[in-house]
Amino acid sequence: MGTVVLTMKASVIEMFLVLLVTGIHSNKEMTKKIKRLKFNVPQINCDVKAGKIINPEFIVKCPAGCQDPKYHVYGTDVYASYSSVCGAAVHSGVLDNSGGKILVRKVAGQSGYKGSYSNGVQSLSLPRWRESFIVSESKPQKGVTYPSALTYSSSKTPAAKADLWSTPTYTSSQNRPGANPGVQRQDSSGAAFQKPVGADVSLGEMDFWKPGSVLLDAGFVPKEELSTQSLEPVSLGDPNCKVDLSFLIDGSSSIGKRRFRIQKQFLADIAQALDIGPAGPLMGVVQYGDNPATHFNLRTHTNSRDLKTAIEKITQRGGLANAGRAISFVTKNFFSKANGNRGGSPNVAVVLVDGWPTDKVEEASRLARESGINIFFITIEGAVENEKQYVLEPNFVNKAVCRTNGFYSFHVQSWFGLHKTLQPLVKRVCDTERLACSKTCLNSADIGFVIDGSSSVGTGNFRTVLQFVANLSKEFEISDTDTRVGAVQYTYEQRLEFGFDKYSSKADVLNAIKRVGYWSGGTSTGAAINYALEQLFQKSKPNKRKLMILITDGRSYDDVRIPALAAHLKVITYAVGVAWAAQEELEVIATHPARDHSFFADDFDNLYQYVPRIIRNICTEFNSQPRN
Structure with a gap:
């Protein structure tokens, strides 16, 4: 009997072990299957916000x-x-x-x-x-469960789209009915929503652009991301591309309607890519044929959406392709304050030419550049061999732009390839550091005045010197992005009166010059030059021309040769001597050729006569230098 009982117990244990092993194996198989189940990643379209x-x-x-x-x-x-x-x-x-x-x-x-x-x-x-x-x-984070199907804020049905607001979605227990009793109101479409007690809101008063407005804070979720579905947020513009831009489009008869439409689409794409806005780029359009005409100026449209709509409505004018006349028109009329020009922003004109211009553009472009306008040319297709005899200015593009390294010009073999220039063009017109053509002789320099305050000058003459410094400064366009002015006074010692970053308007600079106090002492001009290089020009901007204008009334007590050589490597030096100044010393201080950079007045009262000559020499030198 005992043996039978033991046998039965063994059988039960054996059966239990079999079931246990089978269960473990089944669980392992199930776990493997679960692990093999793939996470279903939802697919969305490019336009989903x-x-x-x-x-x-x-x-x-x-x-x-x-x-x-x-x-x-x-x-x-x-x-x-x-x-x-x-x-x-x-x-x-x-x-x-x-x-x-x-x-x-x-x-x-x-x-x-x-x-x-x-x-x-x-x-x-x-x-x-x-x-x-x-x-x-797409690396899933530990402990986070990702949805295999997305939840959208509204239905795609037309009925749902008709409503401005969906049924209220409560974000916390405080906003649920009963927890925070409120008043039922209706919006303009008739959809009811819950107004929490104490929230004084009407749809007419809502600031739809402001995040965290009362309805949203109260826990209501709009059916669309925007409460006004027909509008998208209006950008203030890209502040890294603050330029005033004019497009001169070819509306001549030879271009044809199809290519004119391609040109308009290119402009619309540019408007979108530039992110137009009052804090960024502004853009206007001039069409040329026989005569140019402005379709809209810089102040007409201040966002990309409105600008694109306006571009679509442009109609072709026809006539000849008088691009030169159009450039002259833009130079005289387009970049005015009345038309929205902002002064401190670079002026850029982009000229599109189908084939070749029917008038001359080189002289008109040069005058535009000297007026501070960056001229870009986009030429499409160009003249074939048997048409070249009709081109008035062969190689007109290289003569019209201020650089010959390709920065200011694009050539496209076919109108169908025009879109390829879009991003390179946007990048270049927004590269304000490289827009050298917008820098004239009057708005492109850091000018440091080094003023002799020695005892021999005297209080009255020192005021005359300061008036001379003010008269020179008046001729320049002064701002934090244009010409900047700084000043050093010296005797045996040196003093920084004000640096380049101190004042950003002409009025402030002129007032600062008037406030400079006469120091009196010896005349160490060499030490003053070194001091100006270290304390004033060391903080000059890399893209600025650096002009040192030194005014002295006598011979220096120290050596000026070595400091002058150091200065010539870093700045353009003008030396102005008065009364007892040594002519040979002025020529050593001045940049070569000395005849263009050194001046001598026999009396302080005659200093004013040299203002036009110094300004003329500064501009002549600027315009003669290649800006590559």
Whole structure:
């Protein structure tokens, strides 16, 4: 009997072990199957905006082709939720134009979004937005569950699109009915929403552009990312591209209607890529044929959307291709304050030419450059061999622009290749540091006055010297981006009266000159030159011409030769001597040739006569130098 019992117990144990092993094996198989199940990544289109997706963090797959400018992106690194998700991914460098998977994480709204050009995408600037997002590679983070299907903020049905607001979505228990009793109101479309007690809001008073407005803070989610669906956020413009821009388009009869439409589409794409706005670039259009005419100036349209609409309405004028006449027209009329010119911004004129101009452009372009206008030429197709006899100025482009290294000119073999110049052109017109043609002799320098304050000058004559310094300064266009002025006074010792970054207007500079106090002492001109190089010109901007104008009334007590040689390597030196100054010493101090850079007045009262000569020599030298 005992044996039977033991046998039965063994059988039960054996069966239990079999079941246990079978269960473990089954669990392992199940675990393997679960591990083999792939995460379903939602696919979205290029035009899907982050604000349409409610999920705070998600992984999606973008298609190819999202680099297109029509998929708007706002910001850099951190993007406004009105941006295309996939467009932002391309801009940030997480994806290329072939598409792929990305991880998107929502973050708080920003007080400003900076536009930039990156990876073939021009993002736009935006003053503020209520929600942002960040894009990164699609590496799932531990402990985070990503949705296999996205939740959108509104239905795609026409009925839903007709409503301005959806049924209220409550973001916290405080906003739920009962927790915070409120008053039922209706918006203009008849949709009811809950107004929390104490929130004094009407739709007519709503600031639709302001993030965190009362309705949104109360927990209401609009059916669309914007409360006014027909509008997109209006950018203030890209502050890194603050230029005043004129496009001169070819409306001559020879261009034909089809190519004229291609030209207009190119302009519209430029307007979009530039991120037009009052804090960034402004753009106007002049069409030329027999005679030029302005379609709109710099102040007419101050955002890319309105500008594109205006460009679409331009009609062809016909006639000859008188580009030279158009350039002269722009020089005299377009860049005026009345037409929206902002003064401190570089002036740029882009001339499109189909074939060749029917008049001369070289002289008109030179006068435009001397007026501070950067002239760009885009020539399309050009004259064939049997047409070259009709070209008035062979090689007219190289003669018309201020550089011959290709910076200011593009040649396109066919109108169908015009779009390839878009991004290179945008990059160049926004490169304000390289726009040398907008720099004339009067708005491109850092001018340092080195003033002799020795005892031999005397108080009365010193005031005359200061008036001479003021008269020279008056001739220049002074601002923080144009010509800047600084001053050093010296005797045995030296004193920095004011540096280049101290004053940014002509009135402030002239007042500062008047306030300089007479020092009195010896005359150590060599030491003064060294001091000016170290304490004044050391802080000059790299792209500025550096002019030192030294005024002295006597021979120096120290050696000037070595300091003068050091100065010649860094600045252009003008030496102005009065009364007892030594002529040979002035010639040593002055930049070669000395006859153009040294001046001598026998009396302080005659100093004023040299102002026109010094200004003329400064401008002659500037205009004679290649600006490559």
